[in-house]
Amino acid sequence: MNVYLKNVFTDVGNVTLFTSKFFKEVFSPPYEFKEFMKQCYIIGYKSIPLVAITGFIMGLVLTLQSRPTLAKFGAESWLPGMVALSLIREIAPVITALICAGKISSGIGAELGSMKVTEQIDAMEVAAINPFKYLVVTRILATTLMVPLLVIFADGIGMLGGYIGINMHGDVSLFRYISKVFDSLAFVDIIPATIKTFFFGFFIGMIGCYKGFNAENGTASVGQAANSAVVTASLTIFIIDMLAVQLTDLLF
Amino acid sequence: MEQEAKTILPQVTSEEKVPVIEINGLVKTFGENNHVLKGINLSLNKGEDLVILGRSGSGKSITIKCIVGLVVPDEGEIKVFGQNVLNLVTHQLNEVRIRIGFLFQNSALYDSMTVKQNLAFTLKRHASDLTSQEIETHINAVLESVGLAEAINKMPSELSGGMRKRIALARTLILKPEIILYDEPTTGLDTITSREISELILDLKKKNNTSSIIITHDMACAKLTADRIIILKDGVIHAEGSYQELEESEDQWVRSFFI
Numbered sequence: 328m329n330v331y332l333k334n335v336f337t338d339v340g341n342v343t344l345f346t347s348k349f350f351k352e353v354f355s356p357p358y359e360f361k362e363f364m365k366q367c368y369i370i371g372y373k374s375i376p377l378v379a380i381t382g383f384i385m386g387l388v389l390t391l392q393s394r395p396t397l398a399k400f401g402a403e404s405w406l407p408g409m410v411a412l413s414l415i416r417e418i419a420p421v422i423t424a425l426i427c428a429g430k431i432s433s434g435i436g437a438e439l440g441s442m443k444v445t446e447q448i449d450a451m452e453v454a455a456i457n458p459f460k461y462l463v464v465t466r467i468l469a470t471t472l473m474v475p476l477l478v479i480f481a482d483g484i485g486m487l488g489g490y491i492g493i494n495m496h497g498d499v500s501l502f503r504y505i506s507k508v509f510d511s512l513a514f515v516d517i518i519p520a521t522i523k524t525f526f527f528g529f530f531i532g533m534i535g536c537y538k539g540f541n542a543e544n545g546t547a548s549v550g551q552a553a554n555s556a557v558v559t560a561s562l563t564i565f566i567i568d569m570l571a572v573q574l575t576d577l578l579f
Numbered sequence: 580m581e582q583e584a585k586t587i588l589p590q591v592t593s594e595e596k597v598p599v600i601e602i603n604g605l606v607k608t609f610g611e612n613n614h615v616l617k618g619i620n621l622s623l624n625k626g627e628d629l630v631i632l633g634r635s636g637s638g639k640s641i642t643i644k645c646i647v648g649l650v651v652p653d654e655g656e657i658k659v660f661g662q663n664v665l666n667l668v669t670h671q672l673n674e675v676r677i678r679i680g681f682l683f684q685n686s687a688l689y690d691s692m693t694v695k696q697n698l699a700f701t702l703k704r705h706a707s708d709l710t711s712q713e714i715e716t717h718i719n720a721v722l723e724s725v726g727l728a729e730a731i732n733k734m735p736s737e738l739s740g741g742m743r744k745r746i747a748l749a750r751t752l753i754l755k756p757e758i759i760l761y762d763e764p765t766t767g768l769d770t771i772t773s774r775e776i777s778e779l780i781l782d783l784k785k786k787n788n789t790s791s792i793i794i795t796h797d798m799a800c801a802k803l804t805a806d807r808i809i810i811l812k813d814g815v816i817h818a819e820g821s822y823q824e825l826e827e828s829e830d831q832w833v834r835s836f837f838i
Contacts, residue, residue, distance in 0.1 A: 357704075442689075445685055445687060445690070446683045446684075446685060446687040447687050447688075447689055447690070449644075449649050449683070449687065450681070450683060450687040450688075450689070452647075452648075452649060452676075453647045453649065453676055453679070453681040454676070454677075454701045454704075454705075454750075454754075455673035455674075455676040455677050455704075455705065456700075456701065456704055
């Protein structure tokens with residue numbers, strides 16, 4: 328038990344140091360802009376198909392599953408608003424973040440872990456290149472920026488799925504559907520939900536980088552780094568979400 | 580860079596004995612009981628090729644990793660070009676690192692980059708005043724020097740073990756280092772390729788007058804390249820001398836390396 332607690336506190340300390348190093352390095356030149364753009368392309372653009380498919384299915388399934396219950400109360404007309412609120416406030420941010428944790432955090436963990444094990448990170452260091460700035464800062468910044476954009480994209484695609492779901496059992500025009508959606512939305516629904524996605528993105532990148540950058544020597548540790556990155560990032564997303572909901576509830 | 584080197588290097592009349600690396604009382608322990616280095620003292624003179632021999636786990640790689648700051652020793656002093664690297668802050672240490680090349684045991688090529696990008700990556704960051712054309716010329720020249728000009732657009736995964744070593748060496752040479760640290764440069768290579776790499780090390784020394792520390796288990800490589808050999812045992816220097824001196828040593832354990 329003592330050893331376990333010691334390991335937990337050591338890990339917390341190391342993560343804190345790692346995070347503080349990020350904030351120290353992010354503002355100091357030289358800036359690796361080209362690598363940052365490359366990571367935005369890999370993390371953002373290359374995740375679009377996956378996010379689009381899951382976003383569409385989320386909207387469609389949510390609509391189809393909710394419809395019978397609302398129909399019992401004769402409240403089918405509330406369906407667009409309910410789908411939009413559910414997607415924007417909770418489902419799209421959390422599901423998209425979980426997908427990103429699986430795809431991006433594990434990818435970063437495995438990539439950096441492999442670089443660590445094969446001494447590529449050491450090679451950068453002995454060539455007087457700051458590997459933290461080149462590998463870690465760029466990836467965390469890219470996830471922090473790209474995950475919110477992917478969530479907004481998933482919101483839109485999800486609502487398109489909802490529109491198709493509604494029209495499977497009825498006939499609602501796109502204009503009417505969109506006006507119903509916007510009628511039910513307020514800024515207080517959109518802003519807190521969007522702000523929390525920046526935190527999701529930051530932690531997805533940070534956990535992936537931390538796990539990869541601290542992989543022990545040996546190929547088995549690459550798999551462990553990837554696996555551990557997914558588990559920790561997923562858990563962190565739920566914790567942040569819970570805190571964000573509590574905070575939003577308190578403030579608005 | 581050259582101006583800075585003049586101010587750092589001690590002014591000594593005899594070129595042969597100018598120490599570029601001096602290590603005193605180096606101690607490193609991993610965990611509580613794994614005493615890898617127990618007080619190593621060694622020096623590398625300008626233009627000298629020093630070979631370090633020893634059994635696996637005797638602390639050879641740790642010693643050279645301490646020199647470039649990849650591993651921090653528990654005790655001791657490491658002077659490179661007269662500066663104690665253990666007292667330097669990061670940007671000062673980086674200025675020293677630029678003057679040292681390090682060839683890793685597994686080559687450590689950046690596997691997401693082509694050969695050209697591997698070489699340009701380092702060069703662009705330390706010679707930002709160079710034009711793209713000049714960078715290309717430098718890369719071609721250094722690839723020519725290791726005999727692999729045709730591999731410029733290949734990915735590391737497309738290269739054989741020997742080619743990877745040569746490209747890693749080219750990447751090391753791109754900044755024209757004054758000292759090169761070789762961590763088992765011929766490990767995992769066939770006899771012919773090993774000899775080619777050993778000859779390349781010797782050739783580079785003659786052309787560029789670099790000083791080198793070569794860690795190896797390959798006695799043919801040691802014989803060809805060594806000006807002086809150090810043998811590590813149980814974290815200390817057990818024997819020191821030329822290849823011939825150690826080969827004829829009366830110490831049975833030392834002689835066992837040469838059988």
